[in-house]
Amino acid sequence: MSHASISQSIAIVHPICLSHGRNAEVWDTAGKRYIDFVGGIGVLNLGHCHPGVVEAIREQATRLTHYAFNAAPHAPYIELMERLSAFIPVSYPVSGMLTNSGAEACENALKIARGVTGRTAVIAFDGGFHGRTLATLNLNGKVAPYKQKVGILPGPVYHLPYPSADNGVTTGDALKAMERLFSVEIDIADVACFIIEPVQGEAGFLALDPPFAKALRHLCDEHGILLIADEIQSGFGRTGQRFAFSRLGIEPDLILLGKSIAGGVPLGAVVGRKALLDNLPKGGLGGTYSGNPIACAAALATLDAMSDVNLQAWGEQQEAAITRRHAAWQAKKRSPYLGRLTGVGAMRGIELIKPDGTPATAQLNQLLNLARDAGLLLMPSGKARHIIRLLAPLTIEPVVLEQGLDIFEACLAQLD
Structure with a gap:
């Protein structure tokens, strides 16, 4: 996606144009819905358009x-x-x-x-x-x-x-x-x-x-x-x-x-x-x-x-879901590129590593595209751009979080 009036020195992760959002979901100008695991790069802990x-x-x-x-x-x-x-x-x-x-x-x-x-x-x-x-x-x-x-x-x-x-x-x-x-x-x-x-x-x-x-x-x-x-x-x-x-x-x-x-x-x-x-x-x-x-x-x-009770409950819910699903993917050998889980609490990264131990940068780029096509927005990180950082809103509905993790799992299985 290129716009002549915008500096080409700005790198775009996802070549779409967003229209509106609600909590952990966003829609582009074509009407397609996405689950948002980017959250404005960590800006939207309370989600899009929090009513308060x-x-x-x-x-x-x-x-x-x-x-x-x-x-x-x-x-x-x-x-x-x-x-x-x-x-x-x-x-x-x-x-x-x-x-x-x-x-x-x-x-x-x-x-x-x-x-x-x-x-x-x-x-x-x-x-x-x-x-x-x-x-x-x-x-x-x-x-x-x-x-x-x-x-x-x-x-x-x-x-x-x-x-x-x-x-x-x-x-x-x-x-x-x-x-x-x-x-x-x-x-x-x-x-x-x-x-x-x-x-x-x-x-x-x-x-x-x-x-x-x-x-x-x-x-x-x-x-x-x-x-x-x-x-x-x-x-x-x-x-x-x-x-x-x-x-x-x-x-x-x-x-x-x-x-x-x-x-x-x-x-x-x-x-x-x-x-x-x-x-x-x-x-x-x-x-x-x-x-x-x-x-x-x-x-x-x-x-x-952001009461302490809310923060603890949101963090524990998201951490439990992410760690549970990551462990299940590893147990099922969902992808040869699936690496470690980094971070603490709900601040988690999923590492992609080749079987020889080197960063799977190409596979991460493939994952970004596959997930976006399937309706999930992800954010890369890491020195070698080989770690997906999960930044879903803390307020994400449990069913939406699971839907996003389902898409992640399905896309993992397609990496080559």
């Missing part, structure tokens, strides 16, 4: 469509930050700011880290993804296609292996690489922050090893380094709890939010320790559209729906 979110948007649009908060504060921004501060599961007082996106939240976190520490170096992780702006590009643990042809990027940024049971990198491997980094590449005293995803998204839903997270937290405390958790994709219930860092037994200093924060309306946030967020001079943070009233209203409705 739609009503909040409609009501707010009759009252105030926009005001720049730094020109004059408005009630939806204030209420949302109060609710978010209570929603973040940490022991310390929380402060924050709203942004237009997750990438913008990351950019502002870098500014905060520099202002607090007086240092500039950042350490990120192989396979990580933090955005498409110039500074966030350098944080990404992958060159193609994000860093190609754009020249020197803001830094300094260093990368370490990401330890996970899902990728074969151990905590010991990562700590050894860190030891080398600080003895060969950079003085630890020059590091402003570490930035890490508790569950990597773009890399294929790789879950961070808790022992490494605890070692990293200790190291940051010892050397005055900020620890930033990127929860843009893993947050707001995707793993069955509010945020994925809770399973690691640590508290980050700053947390990046986005994607499912506002039910599909563009919004992000950086939140964390109040002393850190208050460090820059007046005017050092802000933005014209940041915290738009309609987006804030949508986010407030999102939080209304």
